[in-house]
Amino acid sequence: MELKKKIVLVVLFIYLLSLLTGCTSLGKGNSGAADPLPSSTPSSTVTATPFSAMTNTPLIIPPTYTHTPTYTPSATNTPPPTDTPVPTDTPVPTPAPLIEYGPGERIIAPILLYHHIADAGYVTRYYVTPDMFRTQLSKLREWGYTPITVSNLVEVMINGGELPARPVVITFDDGNNDIYDNAFPIMREMGFVGTFYIVSNRLHSNYYVHAEQIQEMANAGWEIGDHSMSHVDLTLDYSIARYEILQSRLDLEAAIGVPINTFAYPYGKTDVFISNQVSEYGYQAGMGLGRSWEHTLGTLFYLTRIEVQGNFDLSTFAALLPWSGK
Secondary structure, eight states: OHHHHHHHHHHHHHHHHHHHHTOOOTTBOTTOOBOOOOOOOGGGOOOOOOOOOOOOOOOOOOOOOOOOOOOOOOOOOOOOOOOOOOOOOOOOOOOOOEEEEOTTOOEEOOEEEESEESOOSSOBTTEEOHHHHHHHHHHHHHTTOEEEOHHHHHHHHHHOEEEESSEEEEEEEETBHHIIIIIHHHHHHHTOOOEEEEOGGGTTSTTBOOHHHHHHHHHTTOEEEEOOSSOOOGGGOGGGHIIIIIIHHHHHHHHHOOOOOEEEOGGGOOOHHHHHHHHHTTOSEEEOOOSOOEEOGGGTTSBOOEEOOTTOOHHHHHHTSSOOOO
16 A cells, blocks of 8 residues: 555656646657556545646846946036126215314414426426425325315304314415416316415416416316415515505406405515505405414414425425324
8 A cells, every 4th residue: 555655646746747847748658659647446546635736926037227327417617607897986085074163263284385386307496396296295195184275274264164184275376387287187186176376467478377277277176366466575665565465356356257365475474564454455364484284363364384395305295294194
């Protein structure tokens, strides 16, 4: 019995193997005919356990992916936006702080006096070269000065009011045409104004300014003053005082159409009589010479002016002023 069981198991194994491999040639001889299965005797019938065929779940092999590196775009250097240039405006000077004065208060304000702004070709007292003049004005601006006219100063002296913290008055005597040709353009370039004292009988003479030029300067903010009719020492002959002081003013105003309010004594010379005449003929102030920066109502008809000479260097120029630094 044990043998028969083994034979049956072997046959079943071979049968199953043939099913799995799909091979139908098992047991074929040389003739090619299939060998018959051995017949089992009735007494050896084996009840086989029914075969349940295995369902082969197909093995799905996932595709092999070759990793392709992801392209990371290199950073594009975006140029910074170009700023649209802003037009450069002509610099506007920063307004100077103002000081309030009451009527009659003492005021510190240097008054400078020039005669010629021209190159004489040699060093001379009365000629300041245009280059040096420009340098002096640049220093005034650097040191914080604000130019005003004589009438601006006198108005505050008499009635009170406001003046810049560092006022300076720039005056020119005689009416020489180099003041119009050289000083006026430089002053205008700097934004400065001045006061120009004219000798009346020299109008339209050679080397002196004409009425049209004076009017142009007045329209630019300059003050025009009187420097007598013929530039003589008024203290030597009182009989000519009216002609030299009053008539000169009337002639000048008629020629240029601009009011004349202040008078400059020829050579800086005056006395009580002449100063009284200047006041009686309607002038608000008289201009003399000196080194003082201080002005009061007691000096109204002899406001001291500091002469700037052609041989002055910058250190000498700075010494003329109360403030020569920031």
